[in-house]
Amino acid sequence: MQIFVTGATGWIGSAVVDQLLDAGHDVIGLARSDASATTLEKKGARVRRGDLDDLDGIHAGASAAEAVVHLANKHDWAHPAATNRAERAAVETIAEALVGTDRPFVLATVLSGLVQGRPALETDPSPAVGPDSPRGGSENLALEYADKGVRVISVRFAPSVHGIGDQGFIAQVVSAARRHGVSAYPGEGTNAWAAVHRPDAAGLVRLALEGAPAGSRLHAVAEEAVSTRQIAEAIGHTLGLPVESVAPENAGEHFGFVGRFFGMDMSASSAYTRDLLSWIPAGSTLIEDIRSGAYGQA
Incomplete structure (x- = not known):
């Protein structure tokens, strides 16, 4: 499978790329720097140059791929509103590119803020709704596309x-x-x-990509x-x-x-x-x- 990966050289993304390559997939990683591009090429992945603000490039990468794994995030704690806007825009761009294709779209989300007083469950919906919410409400936005011919899968990573x-x-x-x-x-x-240990988290992303149904909310949680x-x-x-x-x-x-x-x-x-x-x-x-x-x- 030809898979477009954002955040391909990040902490989780680099491990995911290794897992996908080991499984025989063809990986195209989004790289914003020469160093990131070189890292991907040395692993045997292909490179698409760009970043989260390059929405045209992200749309083109998603359109050309058989699956998308979105792991990139600006993580700019000093400017959370800008980070949330960028995340929402990237998720919407990818989802729109995949409408009607039934191709898998795995996106990284988080467990924070789901519930208090008990462990969060996969059935718990994210309370983040709308562009001004944490991560721009990207999980709920993406899951709307499960009814539009996109195999959307949200992977909520442990903190x-x-x-x-x-x-x-x-x-x-x-x-x-x-x-x-x-x-x-x-x-x-x-x-x-x-x-969760990083290799275990990366392994879950691969399994989700290969077999999780549309609309799935998964937890990358070992402990x-x-x-x-x-x-x-x-x-x-x-x-x-x-x-x-x-x-x-x-x-x-x-x-x-x-x-x-x-x-x-x-x-x-x-x-x-x-x-x-x-x-x-x-x-x-x-x-x-x-x-x-x-x-x-x-």
């Missing part, structure tokens, strides 16, 4: 897609521990995050709930630092931008996803990765 080289949320928490000389958690540390206190204790053990609580109202000052997420409960089940696609995550746990030094360079 921690962990492994050696991860520079995401956990890396920022580790950096805060180094800065302050203490490994902290918000409040009582009972709020919890779902987690349903890892408490923030457990995370802080593992970081403290690894760095040789004391472990302490930080008042929730001081989380932003202590952790930086990631503080608003570290205080949220983002636990989730993946029971439906596992049953649907026979997905069996087998990688290391988040705590195992932290304790083994995967975040030593954070």
